[in-house]
Amino acid sequence: NAGVMQNPRHLVRRRGQEARLRCSPMKGHSHVYWYRQLPEEGLKFMVYLQKENIIDESGMPKERFSAEFPKEGPSILRIQQVVRGDSAAYFCASSRDSNTGELFFGEGSRLTVL
Amino acid sequence: AQSVAQPEDQVNVAEGNPLTVKCTYSVSGNPYLFWYVQYPNRGLQFLLKYITGDNLVKGSYGFEAEFNKSQTSFHLKKPSALVSDSALYFCAVRDGGATNKLIFGTGTLLAVQP
Numbered sequence: 001n002a003g004v005m006q007n008p009r010h011l012v013r014r015r016g017q018e019a020r021l022r023c024s025p026m027k028g029h030s031h032v033y034w035y036r037q038l039p040e041e042g043l044k045f046m047v048y049l050q051k052e053n054i055i056d057e058s059g060m061p062k063e064r065f066s067a068e069f070p071k072e073g074p075s076i077l078r079i080q081q082v083v084r085g086d087s088a089a090y091f092c093a094s095s096r097d098s099n100t101g102e103l104f105f106g107e108g109s110r111l112t113v114l
Numbered sequence: 115a116q117s118v119a120q121p122e123d124q125v126n127v128a129e130g131n132p133l134t135v136k137c138t139y140s141v142s143g144n145p146y147l148f149w150y151v152q153y154p155n156r157g158l159q160f161l162l163k164y165i166t167g168d169n170l171v172k173g174s175y176g177f178e179a180e181f182n183k184s185q186t187s188f189h190l191k192k193p194s195a196l197v198s199d200s201a202l203y204f205c206a207v208r209d210g211g212a213t214n215k216l217i218f219g220t221g222t223l224l225a226v227q228p
Contacts, residue, residue, distance in 0.1 A: 004157075033215055042204065042220040043158075048213050056213045091157055101146050101165060101208050103216055105157040 002027065004094050004106035005074075012112045019079040019086070021109040025094030032075045033103060034067060037089040046090075049075060082113045116141045118188075118205045120219035127195045128227050135190040135222045137205030146208035147188045148216060149179055153201045161203075164188060175199070195226045 005024040013019050025032050034046040048056040049069035060067065064082075069075040079086055089110045093103035117140045127133045139145050146165055150158040162173025169181045179190045190203060202223050206216040 031214065035218075043218040045209075045215050045217065048215050056215060093158075095214055097214075099214065101148070101163055101214060101216075102160055103214070104160070105150075107157045108155075110155075 004029075004092055004104050006090075006092050006106035006109050008109060009107060010110050010112070012114060013082050014114050015083055016081050019082050019111055021077040021079075021090050021092075021111070022074040023077070023092030023094075023106060024074040025092075026104050029094035029096050029104070031095045031097065032069050033093045033095075034075075034077050035091045035093065037091060037108070039088070043091065046077070079111070082111070084113045087111055087113045116145075116207045116209050116217050118147075118207045118217065118219040120203075120205055120222045122222050123220075124223040124225060126225045126227065129197050130194050133192050133195040133199070133224065133226070135203050135205075135224060137188045137190065137219060138186050139188060139205075139207050140186065141207060141210075143210060145181075145188075147179075147181065148206040148208070149173065149177070149188075149190050150204045150206060150218075151175075151201050152204065152221075158204065161190070195224075197226045197228050200224055200226045 032049045035043040045059040047067045064080045066078045089108045091108045093105045119138050148163045149161040152158050164171045164181045172178045202221045204221050205219040209215045
């Protein structure tokens with residue numbers, strides 16, 4: 001039973017380029033959450049999605065960041081025109097529904113912006 | 115708004131000694147509380163959760179946590195620490211409303227000395 005799969009695990013981009021991070025939730029899970037972990041900081045919530053719907057994007061920066069979870073395929077976190085401050089570990093988590101409370105996390109995607 | 119606080123950035127303990135990692139919470143309504151552990155360059159692993167019921171919750175790897183409503187605390191404990199327990203520990207609380215997102219504390223680095 002595969003867990004939450006994230007790729008790439010490591011991504012290097014130059015300033016101004018685009019970064020795309022992918023997340024496949026656990027089998028049977030239809031709820032996806034993205035978190036960002038900056039060096040020496042905790043995890044900050046970014047966005048919560050269900051299939052084809054953004055439920056809560058209160059933690060997403062207003063510009064350059066977007067997320068989707070299409071009917072088919074993985075969830076995508078997209079960062080346009082990356083800046084050095086975007087360098088962080090981005091974690092995806094999934095859950096079966098919105099009531100169980102427990103989230104299952106992937107191994108993370110570590111973005112480095114040069 | 116729901117929140118948790120982890121007052122210690124780091125906890126040092128000798129192998130074989132009991133350990134405690136502190137967490138206090140601030141919620142409106144009934145708290146749903148969680149502990150996760152993160153090993154270097156890895157994702158978060160679920161340890162245990164408190165939803166309702168017994169105040170002492172047992173979890174993975176011999177860890178347990180005590181829910182204390184009067185002190186609004188949910189401290190993580192283990193009777194006998196192992197060197198392999200050295201990791202970053204996060205306390206989290208479920209946000210209210212329609213989402214199941216978790217709000218994380220800033221993390222406590224546990225260092226177990228042999």
